[in-house]
Amino acid sequence: MTLIRDLTDDEARAALVLKWGTVEPGVIPAWVAEMDYAVAEPVGAALRDAVERGEVGYPAFVRAGGPIGEAYAGFARRHFGTDVPADRVLPTADVTVGVRVALEVLSERAPMVLPLPAYDPQHGLAQVTGREQWDLPVDPDGDSYVVDLDALDRLFARGARTLLLTQPHNPGGHVHTRAELEGIRDVVTRHGGRVVSDEIHGPLVLPGAEHVSYLSLEGTADHAVAVVAASKAFNIPGLKCAQIVTGDDATRDRLVAIPMAQNDSWGSLGVVASVAAYDEGDAWLADLVERLDQQRALLGRLLAEHLPEARMRQLEATYLAWLDLRAYGHDDPAAVILRGGVQVSPGESYWPGLPRHVRLNIATSPDRLTEIVGRMAAALTGAP
Numbered sequence: 001m002t003l004i005r006d007l008t009d010d011e012a013r014a015a016l017v018l019k020w021g022t023v024e025p026g027v028i029p030a031w032v033a034e035m036d037y038a039v040a041e042p043v044g045a046a047l048r049d050a051v052e053r054g055e056v057g058y059p060a061f062v063r064a065g066g067p068i069g070e071a072y073a074g075f076a077r078r079h080f081g082t083d084v085p086a087d088r089v090l091p092t093a094d095v096t097v098g099v100r101v102a103l104e105v106l107s108e109r110a111p112m113v114l115p116l117p118a119y120d121p122q123h124g125l126a127q128v129t130g131r132e133q134w135d136l137p138v139d140p141d142g143d144s145y146v147v148d149l150d151a152l153d154r155l156f157a158r159g160a161r162t163l164l165l166t167q168p169h170n171p172g173g174h175v176h177t178r179a180e181l182e183g184i185r186d187v188v189t190r191h192g193g194r195v196v197s198d199e200i201h202g203p204l205v206l207p208g209a210e211h212v213s214y215l216s217l218e219g220t221a222d223h224a225v226a227v228v229a230a231s232k233a234f235n236i237p238g239l240k241c242a243q244i245v246t247g248d249d250a251t252r253d254r255l256v257a258i259p260m261a262q263n264d265s266w267g268s269l270g271v272v273a274s275v276a277a278y279d280e281g282d283a284w285l286a287d288l289v290e291r292l293d294q295q296r297a298l299l300g301r302l303l304a305e306h307l308p309e310a311r312m313r314q315l316e317a318t319y320l321a322w323l324d325l326r327a328y329g330h331d332d333p334a335a336v337i338l339r340g341g342v343q344v345s346p347g348e349s350y351w352p353g354l355p356r357h358v359r360l361n362i363a364t365s366p367d368r369l370t371e372i373v374g375r376m377a378a379a380l381t382g383a384p
């Protein structure tokens with residue numbers, strides 16, 4: 001018996017006020033990265049208890065370690081086999097804030113490299129931290145999302161100082177292998193650069209791949225942080241709690257010393273829910289990964305049957321499929337698909353200037369996914 005419970009349409013509309021609440025009636029939302037599943041029972045129970053006892057004030061203002069540090073350390077040990085000292089884990093409001101704080105505090109005011117496609121809010125991070133963004137596109141015709149090391153090397157040689165790495169990747173679905181990460185590390189260390197590694201999707205690696213935290217590689221502790229959260233895997237992003245993982249005491253101390261106003265916005269219910277997720281969520285997470293693996297297989301079958309010209313690179317993690325729809329000839333396929341009754345995310349949000357791609361969220365029920373692909377196919381091909 002699976003622990004994953006599909007939300008009905010009415011439940012989803014009530015629960016997921018962004019994903020479901022902002023689309024027209026009759027449209028199936030398959031866009032923002034939220035899942036159409038009920039909250040994991042241990043997380044729901046911890047939240048209900050916290051509200052019951054009135055724990056809705058400020059969280060205990062622990063700059064590093066504390067319950068969230070302990071909980072993440074245990075989770076990382078069990079799931080990734082890494083030894084993360086609890087006192088090197090710092091709370092922050094969300095992953096986007098954690099990346100911003102790391103850039104502001106640790107990185108030189110010099111260009112940041114952003115591999116493309118990239119999660120849309122990442123496109124604003126260089127700008128708001130007062131530096132240029134230098135794009136590093138992956139080959140749109142290639143088979144993988146592997147970072148081009150020669151191009152990375154050239155960007156660092158020209159003056160880039162930080163790489164914003166997202167691994168596992170959204171929207172690419174790629175899980176970087178140890179060898180790929182070592183290649184990146186070698187380029188970065190050759191130039192004395194830094195890495196901010198957004199690892200929010202780490203718990204969502206699907207069978208066949210393995211999450212390797214960038215910080216677990218030798219020689220990365222002094223130039224990198226990882227930004228992690230329970231929010232994506234456990235579908236609780238509205239609760240505002242993420243973690244910055246530092247590799248050495250010096251980096252941790254630099255982050256602990258910043259003014260309170262720069263990093264004080266995580267929420268107490270976020271801490272409660274994240275600790276419950278990390279400590280008690282393993283069984284639910286295992287069932288979730290199994291469901292997402294099934295959804296991935298179903299998507300493969302549905303695309304083969306209904307949209308055989310769609311190109312999808314292997315989805316190794318997450319529930320976000322990056323689809324190349326160039327063969328169908330629509331400049332704005334997301335708009336065409338919306339007219340057909342499904343909201344997907346336009347590819348240009350992740351790669352400005354790259355038309356004819358969309359990101360499809362498959363974290364829903366098999367029935368809905370079947371309906372989604374059927375509607376997409378009818379819209380894109382004009383079939384009845």
Ligand SMILES: Cc1ncc(COP(=O)(O)O)c(C=O)c1O
Nearest residue numbers: 033094095096119166170200237
């Ligand atoms: C790669 C990546 N980073 C960050 C986020 C957002 O995280 P948060 O809501 O904690 O800022 C997402 C959300 O989907 C994401 O895919």
